[in-house]
Amino acid sequence: MALTITRTQYPKTKPQDYSKGFGNILTDHMFLMDYTEAEGWHDPRILPFGALALTPATMCFHYGQEIFEGMKAYRTEDGRLLLFRPMDHMRRLNHSCERICIPQVCEEELLDYLKELLKTDLDWIQDSNVDSIYIRPMIIATEPVFGARPAKDYTCMAMLTPGRPHIPKGPKPVRIYVEKEQARAVRGGTGTAKCAGNYASTFAAQAKAKAQGYTQVLWLDGAERRYVEEMGQMNIFFVIKGELITPDLSGTILDGITRRSLLAIAKDLGYQTVERRISIQEIMTAHADGTLQEAFGCGTGACIAPVGELTYGECHMNIGNGSIGTVTFTLFERLTQIQRGLVPDPYGWTMEV
């Protein structure tokens, strides 16, 4: 489909400080595309960033048919712009659509439109204070009458926000609180999809953790509260006796693209990796006998978040003496170097815009 581009006549003044810009600072343009039953997906367009007019009867407000993706493009030292595994993100976007009955998009076309959006706002990524840009495609149900059924009309949107600043030495470890009461997902639920409802449901536990000085929550499985699932909105890894362990894709956790990338990199660097169920009891035992060496969360936004403390009830597990672990840092460095084009990409993960 032919993309139309309407450029803003009033470009924003770029900020000096991007450190708190993630999700707050948005570039000058947005992408929109509509779906109706009669026309399917149609009218792809880039417009000046602005508002949609939606009445309170709009379906997404009531029944939560809303999905999103988060992917990044990195500026290389020689000025190229590299998308990281964009087709994996497009596929996951369609997986999220399928789970909550949103009509799927053409993955190749949507990616083309997103590249055009990046080109339209290229001056933002060329700012010397910015070295990556986060791309947020999303789809919401826009049928203007409510009823508890899949909507007939949708709008796909995308916007750009400067990525979090890169920290070459790796981020500092965070304190994590293991949530025993509330649950994020259960088998047969929506845990594998990036749908809006999965996030609001986590805020109460997150607020409780923050009030106690923790950065995030570690989620256990919904059925038994025994097996580790996700950390906040990230996948989680543990290093026990030199082995890299992450929960398997059992149907309740997100099939993270950073998770998948780190597993591949780790194997190629010679680490033993395993995807399997791992209980909080096993982690406590490993901590007690001194074999729990490292733990970290991972995701597109922050890349890697080392875990410095894990608290389960009265059990406070300190991990790694307050600094990022060797395995964690090795994986972090290797992945970020590939993403930023500092080393060759043997996997074909990066795509130049």
Added chain:
Amino acid sequence: MALTITRTQYPKTKPQDYSKGFGNILTDHMFLMDYTEAEGWHDPRILPFGALALTPATMCFHYGQEIFEGMKAYRTEDGRLLLFRPMDHMRRLNHSCERICIPQVCEEELLDYLKELLKTDLDWIQDSNVDSIYIRPMIIATEPVFGARPAKDYTCMAMLTPGRPHIPKGPKPVRIYVEKEQARAVRGGTGTAKCAGNYASTFAAQAKAKAQGYTQVLWLDGAERRYVEEMGQMNIFFVIKGELITPDLSGTILDGITRRSLLAIAKDLGYQTVERRISIQEIMTAHADGTLQEAFGCGTGACIAPVGELTYGECHMNIGNGSIGTVTFTLFERLTQIQRGLVPDPYGWTMEV
């Protein structure tokens, strides 16, 4: 807070046929009220029904902080307008808010505003083709920047739609499909809240059921897929050996106001009632030995939906020979008569507008 009312200059032409109006036909006005951290809830106002201007970065599109209520007002034969248990709905609205970290509203004030909205659109409820009106209050996160945390800004909205036509003989039985794969809720999740994400997650199973000729899905518990929870967006009751059984409020199902009302009415009519876990196996056994007499769903929208067939895998259970059961009809008639002011209300459930 002082409510401001701006009346439309262009009232809509009222339709002749309201039969498919639920959620489609909306009255002339809407209620709005905003929340900011600095001001709390403020600026309650009634406006001509219309659109909000929201950018794609608006928080509710991403993380699903969206809750709603559904309550009804009934027109009596002598022309009065009776709200049914409105304070129970206000309390549940605040319960939903609490679960996903939306700031609570003042229940009495919101109810006052909703009454004013009803008065503003009184000509709609006075239409001889309409005998009830459905009130949909809702709250969405409107902070215009995204981040996976509770929003700082919200908008409370309310709109009115004509209620489904009353059927004095009771509605016809529906065919129900027991979902074995997907799950609606799990202990520690959001099953007790009317939050948007709870609905989108059910659409795939609902679509599968509809494709096979069923009206709705019966949900089993998320942890074991053994115990009955809800039917579509309704609570469920069974009549077995003369006893009225409904799943207890175990933390995964909605504390339905129709459910609660029917339990009270049934007790006063001399029926044995019990709220307890009930497995799908127990229902199959009762059907096999001939003691499963009736089954029905209940909720504000449809009041009661008798179950004529329940299918679990290869087991097709026919219930009640295609007509509404005696207990079901007795409860339906008594409840609707109280709601419509046809008999005295000994419970104090109705409130005149």
